[in-house]
Amino acid sequence: MVKGVTPQGVVSSHGTAAMTGNRISTNSNFFGKGIAMLEDKRPTLDRMFASTSQRNDDGLRASYNISLLIAKSGKPHTIGEKLILPAVEEVLKTVLHKPASDIIKRIPLSNNTVERRIDEMSSDIESFLCNYLQTTHLSLQLDESTLPDNAALLLVYVRFIMNQGIYEELLFARTLITDTKGESVFHVxxxxxxxKAIPLSNIISVATDGAPAMTSCQENDVSTYVQHLNALYSDFESGCEDILTMVIPPWIINPYGDIEETNVIIQEELTELSTNEELKVQFKNGYQQFWLQNNIPVTYPVLWNIARNFLISFPSSYLLERGFSAVTNLLTKKKETDWTSLAEEIRLTLTKLTPNVDNLLLKHQDKAAHGDR
Structure with missing residues (x-):
């Protein structure tokens, strides 16, 4: 034994004395090879990086994914080249001790590239959304945001049911003149x-933001505030008249309660539903999740048609607020605004849908071969 050198060997689950016959033949491939062979088989960072970075579409995929993160964050597109790529380079060199240039050059993130990626991903989501809406019921919510050039941006949101969930998405955005009337909005x-080949008959309800712009009041006269509050009350009463007069059937909230229903068909389906113990277990998750179960539309079509209309007819104000915030943020960060591009970026900022990057990569294969990325 050499002084200062610790003996090393391969530990086997079989005892040394027991390594005879078949057990010796089982381990014969390891004899005389030891640590060198195991190290040769061990995966290394070099191999992992080589197998990853050599795929032609990896950098392009990263470019799409990072561009999506930039859009979601609302940051300027220049952050890709100015901050993200330098940060990636620093991690590769400092933490992983890897030369970064080969990897960095595979990830195009220039200002124009990020904008193209955002437009492509937004168009992909819009295409998927419109194709889905061609065959499902939906409700709409319209909102207007004022633009600096004395125009108005019409934001149209859609609410629909998909995959046992309720989705709210930006359908489209269009610029309008400020004196646009309701008839013109309808034509848009x-x-x-x-x-987009979406039947108008799929629309169940349309909500509009009819509240007037709020302005600060400088007068100290109490009567001014009283008049303002009265006007505001009247406006809300008028705008919400359909909601105030609406009667929601109690069986939508609790289909297992004591319900008096005059419609014979509804009564029959409710009676059948009340005996379905499997569905009753799901009711503990709430009435909304209860009605969104896959077998409800097939088994109880009459009940479903009524419940569905109530589930998607009331869009939340949360998406409107996020949309207004996104418009404001984009207006402050862009010096020259292309409203079409603005709408695409708003969609990516707000969406819960995921763009199909695999399809986008396929479309780029020919372009990448010619160096146009």
């Missing part, structure tokens, strides 16, 4: 639905 909406 109708033209979009025709362009």
């Amino acid at each position: 909406l109708k033209d979009y639905f025709i362009e």
Whole structure:
């Protein structure tokens, strides 16, 4: 034994004395090879990076994914080259001790590239959304945001049911003149639905933001505030008249309660539903999740048609607030605003859907071969 050198060997689960016959033949491939062979088989960072970075589409995929993160964050597109790539380079060199140039050059993140990626991913989501809406019921919510050039941006949101969940998405955005009337807005909406082959008959309800702009009041006269509050009350009463007069059937909230229903067909389905113990277990998750179960529309079509309308007819104000915030943020960070591009970025900022990057990569294969990325 050499002084200062610790003996090393391969530990086997079989005892040394027991390594005879078949057990010796089982381990014969390891004799005389030891640590060198095991180290040769061990995966290393070099091999992992080589197998990863050599795939032609990895850098392009990273470019899409990072561009999506930039859009979600609302940061300027220049952050890709100015901060993200330098940060990635620093991690590769400092933490992983890897030369970063080969990897960095595979991830295009220039300002124009990020904008193209955002437009492509937004168009992909819009295409998927419109294709889905061609065959499902939906409700709409319209909102207007004022733009600096004395125009108005019409934001149209859609609420629908998909995969046992309720989704709210930005359907489209269009610029309008500030004195646009309701009839003109309807034509914009109708033209979009025709362009995307979405039947207007799929629309269950349309909500509009009819509240007037709030301005600060400088007068100290109490009567001014009283008049303002009275006007505000009247406006809300008028705008919410359909909600105030609406009667929601109690069986939608609790289909297992004591319910008096005059409609014979509804009564029959409710009676059948009340005996379905499997569905009753799901009711503990709430009435909304209860009605969104896959077998409800097939088993109880009459009940479903009524419940569905109530589930998607009331869009939340949360998406409107996020949309307004996104518009404001984008207006402050862009010096020259392309409103079409703005709408695409708003969609990515707000969406819960995921773009199909695999399809986008396929479309880029020919372009990448010619160096156009």
